Amino acid sequence: MSLEKTFAMIKPDAVAGNNAGKILARIEAEGFRIVALKKHQMTKAEAEGFYAEHAARGFFPALVSYMISGPIYVMVLEREDAVAHWRLVMGATDPAKADAGTIRKEFGQSIEANAAHGSAVPADAAREVTYFFSQSDLI
Ligand code: UDP
């Protein structure tokens, strides 16, 4: 297997709840290398663009409001099988359905405020990385 990159976020509820450090520690414990990391306040347009695939869904306006309710951490993570492994570590979208030991089970508040984001597939990861980072940020 070869090294792969994924895009991850620590979402507003986890940052506001002072859980970002614990989530970063878990990321390192899982063997990810943090390639890029910054704290960021998304604009409404940025959040709408990031979640454009969900624009027709009923939850979209609330999701956008939540995602701009406070700062997030955006990052690029590298590991073998990074995309799938980060999804596994995060757990199911709904914290109530997430497995014990996952980040969303431990830190998520609701299906909306669920602590973390991870790219679904490698093609999404490539697009999401360039949404927030330029090539020179990846070190
Ligand atoms: N979301 C929501 N209500 C739903 C489904 C999703 O508020 O019924 C939010 C939640 O924050 C989720 C994000 O929209 O993480 C993107 O949804 P997706 O289905 O892509 O889940 P993910 O890939 O984040 O697990």
Ligand code: MG
């Ligand atoms: Mg998704």
